[in-house]
Amino acid sequence: MSERGDIAVIGAGAAGLMAAIAAGRAAMEAGSRLRILALDGAKSLGAKILVAGGGRCNVTHYHVDERAYAGSSRNSIRNVLGRFDVQRTVAFFNEIGVEFKQEDTGKLFPTTDRARTVLDALLSEARRVGVELWHPWRVASVWPHNAGFKIQREDSEACNDIRSLIARRVIIAAGGKALPKSGSDGQGYSLAKSLGHTMTARIFPALVPLTTPDGHFLRELSGVSVPAEVIVRDAGGKVLVSFTNSVLFTHFGLSGPAILDASRYLADARHADPGASLVLNFAPGMPVADLDRAIVSAKGPGIARWLAESLVFRADVPGHTNRGLPERLSRALCEHSSVDPATPIQSLTRVQRTSIVGEVCSLVVPITGDRGFTHAEVTAGGVPLSEVRLDSMESRVSPGAHLCGEICDVDGRIGGFNFQWAWSSGYVAGSAAARSLIAGT
Ligand SMILES: Cc1cc2nc3c(=O)[nH]c(=O)nc-3n(C[C@H](O)[C@H](O)[C@H](O)COP(=O)(O)OP(=O)(O)OC[C@H]3O[C@@H](n4cnc5c(N)ncnc54)[C@H](O)[C@@H]3O)c2cc1C
Structure with a gap:
């Protein structure tokens, strides 16, 4: 038997948590009940948020524009960043109890200087808006099924006995290959490929010594x-x-x-x-x-x-x-x-x-x-943005699937730019997935 859900988010890192929260909020605002599941292979969530910025988590930068990024076309990157910009990101985090201070470099850190503040706030907001967090629950495969997707779990330690899940929408937020011990080991690319996506010709470490x-x-x-x-x-x-x-x-x-x-x-x-x-x-x-x-x-x-x-x-x-x-x-x-x-x-x-x-x-x-992916902060390359609709991060090749975060061919400079990409693209993917279900499309 498969469990059923409305939206399955694969990967509960920065982008996946934001996508799940945005979907949950959109459903709440519309008075709709959507079952949103965030699935992650890691035993403890948010490894990268916790190590970021030397344990202080550089959440964003006071001035973010597309010139701080490489990968897909800068116009496409700007388009997505503009849909959930720094101002909205800061307002979002303030709402969930994270206040920021700005350093001389323009980087924004939580006033507590603790990455844990950021992760805890995201997790409690996800729970507040009704997101079910399943971890460890590592996804082995995903494929189109009836009008949605079937998701199969890996045969490894899991938080429940459920082996597969059917969801009406899927959001792939499984990251890239940087810091593989965090659980982001490139498996997301196989999942995206199995839905028909291509990858850039090269996928290589960025922000690396x-x-x-x-x-x-x-x-x-x-x-x-x-x-x-x-x-x-x-x-x-x-x-x-x-x-x-x-x-x-x-x-x-x-x-x-x-x-x-x-x-x-x-x-x-x-x-x-x-x-x-x-x-x-x-x-x-x-x-x-x-x-x-x-x-x-x-x-x-x-x-x-x-x-x-x-x-x-x-x-x-x-x-x-x-x-x-x-x-x-x-x-x-x-x-x-x-x-x-x-x-x-x-x-x-x-x-x-x-x-x-x-x-x-x-x-x-x-x-x-x-020093390779083990010591890299981010991945260069991934799914080209030309394969997603920028207003929803919905796949052009597999309608009903959305992608966000580092799995996309977007990498930013040091300074909070990579998280900003995760927040912006995650927000766009999550809110669009929920709205399309609410609207019945
Ligand atoms: C040491 C370090 C420090 C950094 N510091 C900063 C910083 O201060 N500021 C900044 O802007 N950026 C920083 N970054 C980059 C930032 O962490 C990433 O850009 C961001 O985490 C990407 O978010 P994501 O959600 O797309 O991917 P990830 O954070 O990698 O999350 C992907 C999630 O998917 C899960 N997953 C993968 N495959 C599967 C599967 N098959 N099934 C289920 N789950 C799966 C993983 O377990 C993981 O939890 C840092 C990165 C590193 C490594």
Whole structure:
């Protein structure tokens, strides 16, 4: 025997919870009774919400627009974001008891600084509007059945004895492949494919730390964080994209927000052209000629000390001053350009000066790869938005099915943009699914 429901949401992460809540609210407002089930393979819900933002959950950003995203066309992304924008998102969370504070970076965090506040509020709102949360209940397959869908559970530990479910509408919110131990391991793609969807040609980690070769001198600086401009260049040296923010040196290579933001663009550029490169500029906003002039006119200390104490660049990166490089970095850059860090600044030869300026402003860092989905915050690629109707996130190839969240070919920058995509697309999918049932279509 199969259990019956009206709307089955597969995946109760950020997008799935929002979709289920939006559906529940739409039904309540219309005075309709809809049975809404949110199914998730995880024993405990909301793993990614809890780890997000270092356990504080960066729920959104005060200014979200489509330029912060990659993947499907920016017009399509804007269309969906506009249907449940930051203002409505903030109002929604305020209503369910989550207040925000805005950081200098524009990121919005709960005032409690606890991701748990966000997850608990979503779960209690889901229950309030009548959503049944089934977990663990991992979906193995879904297929069209009569005028709806049949959903089969995997033969694994489950919260009940029910093995299959028939629902009039299904919402696939099973995420991508980032952080697979959270339960988002790419199974959602198989479910979408079985309903006739295609995937982008490539599905790859985004917002992911990068690796450098063993023995690369920057690995020695593990733990040092600096403000920098991270530039992705094509093989001909053309700047494809750049991000100015913190860079963190680690024992395996590079991390920090500027690196994470650049990672998917580097992967994309290298896929098209293996000669594409990653360049670091430790004097962001400072023209090369200005640095050169500043060194020429400086007097006194050794070059490494001068870089550590007197270099002043223009870009402001929250959490950092724009004066001086970390001492360990300035020494390492000198040594890497074969200049004794103690060389008095006025004794530098022109060749030495040019070499130092090159190291500071455009250090090409060999990248061997990335840390993979296990360490990625999000997935690049997925179901193209051209396969869904943007006003309802309903599938164009399998009417009655909706998709939302990271399963779609949309990935955003660091800063709350990925959750905003989950909230917006989840809201659109959930409210449209409910309304269509209420309207009897
Ligand atoms: C470490 C880390 C930190 C992050 N920090 C931030 C941040 O601060 N701000 C931000 O905007 N974004 C952040 N992100 C990204 C953000 O978490 C994701 O964009 C967002 O969670 C995607 O939501 P989703 O609901 O689409 O997918 P997910 O959150 O991945 O949820 C999918 C759900 O589907 C379930 N599922 C999968 N397959 C099945 C199946 N077959 N049957 C049943 N259930 C299934 C999974 O168990 C999971 O619960 C972070 C990500 C990581 C990994």
